[in-house]
Amino acid sequence: MAIFILENMLRYAYDHTMDSAAKQISIADDDWVRIKPELIDESFLNLTSQHTRLWSLVLDARFIPCQIRETSGEWLLLVPPYRFDEACVELRRFERENHHWPPVPPLPRPMIENNLATFSVLLVLAVFYNITRLDVTAMDGIPIDWERSGSAHAGKILNGEWWRLVTALTLHTDALHLISNLTIGGVFVLLLCRELGSGLAWTLMLSAGAAGNLCNALLQSRQHDSVGSSTAVFGVVGILSALSLVRYRHYLRRRWPLPVASALALLSFLGTEGKNADLGAHLFGFLAGVVIGLITEILISRYGQPSRWLNALLALLGGIIVVTAWMMALASG
Numbered sequence: 001m002a003i004f005i006l007e008n009m010l011r012y013a014y015d016h017t018m019d020s021a022a023k024q025i026s027i028a029d030d031d032w033v034r035i036k037p038e039l040i041d042e043s044f045l046n047l048t049s050q051h052t053r054l055w056s057l058v059l060d061a062r063f064i065p066c067q068i069r070e071t072s073g074e075w076l077l078l079v080p081p082y083r084f085d086e087a088c089v090e091l092r093r094f095e096r097e098n099h100h101w102p103p104v105p106p107l108p109r110p111m112i113e114n115n116l117a118t119f120s121v122l123l124v125l126a127v128f129y130n131i132t133r134l135d136v137t138a139m140d141g142i143p144i145d146w147e148r149s150g151s152a153h154a155g156k157i158l159n160g161e162w163w164r165l166v167t168a169l170t171l172h173t174d175a176l177h178l179i180s181n182l183t184i185g186g187v188f189v190l191l192l193c194r195e196l197g198s199g200l201a202w203t204l205m206l207s208a209g210a211a212g213n214l215c216n217a218l219l220q221s222r223q224h225d226s227v228g229s230s231t232a233v234f235g236v237v238g239i240l241s242a243l244s245l246v247r248y249r250h251y252l253r254r255r256w257p258l259p260v261a262s263a264l265a266l267l268s269f270l271g272t273e274g275k276n277a278d279l280g281a282h283l284f285g286f287l288a289g290v291v292i293g294l295i296t297e298i299l300i301s302r303y304g305q306p307s308r309w310l311n312a313l314l315a316l317l318g319g320i321i322v323v324t325a326w327m328m329a330l331a332s333g
Contacts, residue, residue, distance in 0.1 A: 031080070031081055032067055032078035032079065032080060032081075033078060033079055033080070033081045033084050034076050034077065034078055035055075035077045035078070035079060035084070035087060035088060035091065039088055040055075040088060040091045040092050040095055041092070041095050046074060046075070047074075047075045047076075047077065048075065049070075049075050052068055052075040052076075052077050053068065055077055055091055055094075056068055056077060058090060058091060058094045059077075059079065059087055059090065059091070062086075062090050064079060064083050064086060064087050064090065065079065065080055065083065066078060066079050066087070067079075112193070112194050112195070112196075112197050112198075114193055114194065114197065114198045115190065115194075117193070117198040117315075118186075118189060118190050118193040118194075118198055118201075121198070121202060122182055122186050122189070125170065125178075125182065125229065126178065126182060128170055129171075129172050129175075129178050132146040132147075132171065144330065146171060147171055147173075147227060149167070149329045149330060149332070150163075150164060150167030150168055150170070150171055150227070150325075150326065150329045151164065151167075151168050151171065151225050151226065151227045152164050152165065152168035152213045152216070152217065152225065152226050152227065152278075152281070153224070153225045154216070154217040154218075154220045154221065154222050154223070154224040154225070155222030155223060157213070157214070157217040158217055158218070158222065161329075161332065163324075163325035163326070163328045163329050164213070164325075164329065165209075165210040165213045165214055165217075165325075166206065166209075166210055166321060166322055166325035167322075167325050167326055167329045168213055168226065168227050168228070168231075169206070169209045169210070169213070169228070169229045169231060169232050170229065170322065170326075171227035171228065172227065172228055172229070173227060173228070177228060177230075180230070181228065181229045181230050181233055184233075185229065185230065185232075185233030185236070188233060188236045188237055188240060189201070189205065189233070189236055191240060192204075192205065192236050192239060192240055195240070195243065196296070196300075196305075196306070197305070197306060197308075197311035198311060198315055199306070199310070199311030199312055199313065199314035199315035199316075199317075199318070200296075200306050200310075200311055200314050201236075202314075202315060202318045203314045203315075203317065203318045204235075204239055204289075204292050204293075204296060205232045205233075205235055205236050205239070206232065206318050206321065206322070207235075207288075207292055208231075208232060208234075208235025208236070208238060208239060208285055208288045208289040208292050209229065209231045209232025209235050209285055209288075211235075211284070211285075211288035211292075212231040212232070212234070212235060212281050212282075212283075212284040212285030212286075212287075212288045212289075213226075213231055213281055213284075213285075215284035215287075215288065216231075216278060216280045216281040216284050219280065219284075220280060224278075226278035226281055228278070228281075230281075230282055230285075231278070231281040231282055231284070231285035232285060233285075234282045234283070234285035234286040234289065235285040235286065235288055235289035235292070236289060237286055237289060238285070238286040238287060238288065238289020238290040238291075238292070238293060239289040239290070239292055239293035239296065240289075240293065241289075241290060241293065242289070242290045242291075242292070242293025242294045242296075242297060243293050243296065243297045245294075246293075246294060246297040246298065246301070247297060247301075
């Protein structure tokens with residue numbers, strides 16, 4: 001009895017499937033109805049091949065059978081008559097929800113011409129490296145050990161010597177370490193300065209570098225020690241990445257590989273450079289830069305680019321912070 005019931009169920013399913021197929025074949029041969037584009041959106045006069053395929057995908061997603069045909073260079077979308085109204089409703093809904101999508105890319109912002117100011121700061125960093133190699137004595141006659149006084153020593157930072165977050169960014173272990181940061185990192189610094197202005201760019205770079213050193217000190221052992229401006233350089237890469245990702249957030253698929261590839265390239269080239277170079281600080285510098293860049297781009301989108309005077313004020317503030325940090329470092333011995 002059970003076998004008889006199962007046999008009849010299978011025969012019914014087979015016959016129903018064949019009837020549906022026959023109905024579809026009949027429709028395909030004779031009675032497919034064209035969906036005129038102006039019925040969906042009055043702005044459409046003719047459908048392109050790309051848009052016709054897009055509409056067919058919309059209908060396929062709603063399990064509405066359709067056909068695409070080309071006649072005398074005109075693309076036609078056809079549906080069965082008994083699904084015509086439903087197909088029109090779905091296509092109108094799709095066009096309404098995706099109106100003006102994707103949005104027009106924002107116009108590029110004019111680059112700020114400040115190469116001289118940027119190169120001047122990089123030159124000061126190089127000059128300071130040479131000063132640290134000289135036998136300079138303090139006012140009490142004791143030679144200054146620049147690295148001991150200003151390195152990012154985790155334990156001393158956590159004990160309150162905050163200035164090491166800044167001073168460590170101005171120190172380098174050797175000439176190769178310095179040249180790597182000035183040449184490769186200088187390219188990204190130059191881009192950021194032209195994008196935001198020197199004052200804001202250097203202030204954000206200093207903030208990202210200091211934040212990277214702080215996070216590194218919190219997570220490393222208390223004996224951990226490092227120097228180098230590459231932490232701030234990675235912060236610049238993070239800032240540039242975030243600026244691009246927020247500004248062109250509707251086009252991420254085309255833009256996200258560039259900042260990620262830049263960070264990985266820098267990490268491989270600068271990450272192990274120098275005896276005290278620190279991969280952790282580089283990573284945290286990059287992450288801090290991403291956060292700072294996101295906040296910066298949101299504020300700029302809302303309030304506009306900083307004025308020339310604000311940039312000058314920020315440049316002065318950044319210089320004061322660095323000088324104050326070194327004064328406290330040398331005073332503490």
